[in-house]
Amino acid sequence: MANSFHPEGAIPQAQLPKDRAMVKDAYTVIPKGVLKDTVTSNLPGWENTRSWIIARPIEGFATRFSQLIVEVGPGGGSRKPEPEAAVEGVLFLTRGWLTxxxxxxxxxxxxxxxxxxxxxxxxxxxxxxxxxxxFHWIRKAYEPADGYTATSFVTRDQDVEPSQMQGTNGSWATTRFVDPDDLAHDMHVNIVTFEPGTSIPFAGTPAMEHGLFVLEGNGVYLLNDDWVKVEAGDFMWLRAFCPQVCYAGGPGKFRYLLYTDANRQIRLT
Known part of the structure; x- marks a missing residue:
C-alpha cells in the first residue's frame, strides 16, 4: 500500500536552532516543533502508519512506560498491534476515526x-x-496483584465527568478514566484541565514518573529548578520526585494528557 503521508518539505539550512527541546537529569521537554518527518518510526505489523516515540525506557531515568504518537493513513492499521502479551496499553484519539x-x-x-x-x-x-x-499509544508492562485483574474498556473524554480539585471552585479538574481506588490498575492515564490563571501553588514531588502531553492551551511549568513554557503539542517527561509547579496562561483552557504509574508496592528485589 502506498504511503499516504506528505513530507514537510525542505528544512531551512540557514535557520539557527531556536526551539525549546531540553533533556536534563530530572526531566525532558519535547516541543511540537521538533516532531518532524525525519524522526518518525515505522512499526512492524502496521500498514500505512508512522509514529513518533516520545517516551521509552532509559536506564536511570524512565524505566516503566513508553508513549508514541501514531498516525494511521486511510486503509492502514494493524491486525496484531501489540507484540508483547504481558503489556497493557491506552489509546487516546486526537484526530480522525479508527475502527x-x-x-x-x-x-x-x-x-x-x-x-x-x-x-x-x-x-x-x-x-x-x-x-x-x-492517537497516543501508552504502553506499560502490567504488574499483577493478587486478587485483582484489569479488564479492557472503551469510553470517551466527552462522556466522563471531571473531578474537581477540592477548594478550587472547578478551576482545576481531572478527568479520571479509572477509579483511583481500583487496585486492578497499575497505571493511570487521565486528562488534567486548568482554567486560565489557575496554578498549582506548591512544588509537588510525586513519587511516580510522569508523561504530560499538552492537548490544549499554554502554560508555564516549574520543572526541578527551571521555568519552562509549554503549549499544545508539547510533551514533558518527568522522573519520580521531580519538583513541579504549573500556571495556566490562557486565554483558553490548559489541558494535558497525564500518565502516572500507581497502586503498587515499590519493588526492591
Missing part, C-alpha cells in the same frame, strides 16, 4: 475516544476513513 476490534467487539473511535487495552487482550485497529487518524 477498534477488542476482544470480539467493534468500537468506532473518534476524537476524544479512550481505550484501555488489558495485557493479553485480542485487538486490532484499522482506519476505514478517507483521512489520517492520530
Amino acid at each position: 477498534l476490534a477488542l476482544d470480539g467487539e467493534l468500537h468506532i473511535l473518534e476524537e476524544g475516544s479512550y481505550a484501555y487495552i488489558a495485557a493479553g487482550a485480542a485487538w486490532s485497529v484499522r482506519n476505514d476513513s478517507d483521512g489520517i487518524a492520530t
Whole structure:
C-alpha cells in the first residue's frame, strides 16, 4: 500500500536552532516543533502508519512506560498491534476515526475516544476513513496483584465527568478514566484541565514518573529548578520526585494528557 503521508518539505539550512527541546537529569521537554518527518518510526505489523516515540525506557531515568504518537493513513492499521502479551496499553484519539476490534467487539473511535487495552487482550485497529487518524499509544508492562485483574474498556473524554480539585471552585479538574481506588490498575492515564490563571501553588514531588502531553492551551511549568513554557503539542517527561509547579496562561483552557504509574508496592528485589 502506498504511503499516504506528505513530507514537510525542505528544512531551512540557514535557520539557527531556536526551539525549546531540553533533556536534563530530572526531566525532558519535547516541543511540537521538533516532531518532524525525519524522526518518525515505522512499526512492524502496521500498514500505512508512522509514529513518533516520545517516551521509552532509559536506564536511570524512565524505566516503566513508553508513549508514541501514531498516525494511521486511510486503509492502514494493524491486525496484531501489540507484540508483547504481558503489556497493557491506552489509546487516546486526537484526530480522525479508527475502527477498534477488542476482544470480539467493534468500537468506532473518534476524537476524544479512550481505550484501555488489558495485557493479553485480542485487538486490532484499522482506519476505514478517507483521512489520517492520530492517537497516543501508552504502553506499560502490567504488574499483577493478587486478587485483582484489569479488564479492557472503551469510553470517551466527552462522556466522563471531571473531578474537581477540592477548594478550587472547578478551576482545576481531572478527568479520571479509572477509579483511583481500583487496585486492578497499575497505571493511570487521565486528562488534567486548568482554567486560565489557575496554578498549582506548591512544588509537588510525586513519587511516580510522569508523561504530560499538552492537548490544549499554554502554560508555564516549574520543572526541578527551571521555568519552562509549554503549549499544545508539547510533551514533558518527568522522573519520580521531580519538583513541579504549573500556571495556566490562557486565554483558553490548559489541558494535558497525564500518565502516572500507581497502586503498587515499590519493588526492591
